[in-house]
Amino acid sequence: MTSGKSYFRTTETGEIPCEGGVLRMVTVKSPSLGGRGDLSLYIPRQANDRADVPVVILLHGVYGSHWAWALSGKAHTTLQSMIDSGSLPAMILAMPSDGLWGDGSGYAAHSGRDFEAWIAKEVPQAVSEVTGNSPHSPHFISGLSMGGFGALRIGAKYPERFRAFSGHSSITSTKDMPLFVEEPLDAFGPELHVVEQILENRERIGPFRFDCGTEDLLIEQNRRLARQLQAEGIDFSYQEFPGGHEWTYWEEHIAKSFEFFASVFS
Numbered sequence: 052m053t054s055g056k057s058y059f060r061t062t063e064t065g066e067i068p069c070e071g072g073v074l075r076m077v078t079v080k081s082p083s084l085g086g087r088g089d090l091s092l093y094i095p096r097q098a099n100d101r102a103d104v105p106v107v108i109l110l111h112g113v114y115g116s117h118w119a120w121a122l123s124g125k126a127h128t129t130l131q132s133m134i135d136s137g138s139l140p141a142m143i144l145a146m147p148s149d150g151l152w153g154d155g156s157g158y159a160a161h162s163g164r165d166f167e168a169w170i171a172k173e174v175p176q177a178v179s180e181v182t183g184n185s186p187h188s189p190h191f192i193s194g195l196s197m198g199g200f201g202a203l204r205i206g207a208k209y210p211e212r213f214r215a216f217s218g219h220s221s222i223t224s225t226k227d228m229p230l231f232v233e234e235p236l237d238a239f240g241p242e243l244h245v246v247e248q249i250l251e252n253r254e255r256i257g258p259f260r261f262d263c264g265t266e267d268l269l270i271e272q273n274r275r276l277a278r279q280l281q282a283e284g285i286d287f288s289y290q291e292f293p294g295g296h297e298w299t300y301w302e303e304h305i306a307k308s309f310e311f312f313a314s315v316f317s
Contacts, residue, residue, distance in 0.1 A: 076089070093127035120144070207249045269296065
C-alpha cells in the first residue's frame with residue numbers, strides 16, 4: 052500500500068458511544084469479496100492515543116453478521132469489564148462479517164470470492180487504517196461455531212499474522228456445514244479440516260485452545276479433534292463446560308479466549 056493511500060477504494064464509518072469506549076461500524080470496498088465488507092470495532096478508552104494495541108478478531112457463526120458478537124454476545128462489555136478490573140490489557144475487538152454468502156461462507160475461498168483473505172489480510176488492514184493502530188501490533192483470532200472453524204483454521208494457516216487462536220463450539224470440517232446451512236456441500240469447494248491445517252503448520256503455529264458445551268450438537272466433533280491432535284503430539288488446550296450451541300454459552304466463555312490471549316501477550 053502506498054503511504055497515505057488507503058488499500059480500499061472506499062471506507063465508510065459511524066460510531067456508537069459506549070460507557071467504556073466506542074463501537075465503530077466500518078464498511079469498506081473489499082477486493083477479496085468483490086464488493087462491500089462490514090466490520091464492527093470496539094475501541095476501549097484505554098486504547099486511545101496508542102498505536103500498539105493488541106487486536107482480537109472475533110468471527111461470528113452462520114446466519115449472523117458483524118453485529119452478532121457485540122449485540123448478541125456482549126463481547127465488548129465483557130472485554131471492557133475485564134480491562135477495567137485489570138485482568139486484561141487494553142485490546143481492540145474487530146468483529147467482521149463473513150462476507151454474507153448464503154447462510155454462511157465458512158470463511159474459505161469459493162464461489163469466486165476469497166472469504167479467507169478478507170479475514171486474514173483485509174480486516175487487519177481495515178483496523179489499522181480506521182484506528183491508526185500499528186499493523187504490526189499483536190493479532191489474535193477467535194470465533195464461535197462456523198467462526199470457530201474459521202478461527203482455528205485461519206489462525207493455523209497464518210502464524211505470521213496470528214500470535215494465538217481459539218474456538219468455541221467449533222465446526223471442525225466443512226463436512227459439518229450441512230448441519231446448519233441449505234447450500235450444498237460442494238459449493239464450499241474442496242473439503243477443509245481444522246486438524247489438517249494445524250498439522251500442516253505444526254512447527255510454526257502459535258498457542259491455541261478450544262472449548263465446547265457438553266450439550267452441544269458439535270461436542271463429538273470437538274472431542275474427536277482433541278483426540279486427533281493429542282495422538283499427533285500437538286500442544287493445545289481443550290475444555291468442556293455445561294451448555295449447548297447458544298449465545299448464553301458463548302457470552303460466558305468468550306472471556307476464556309480473552310484471558311488466553313492476554314497470557315500469550317504478556
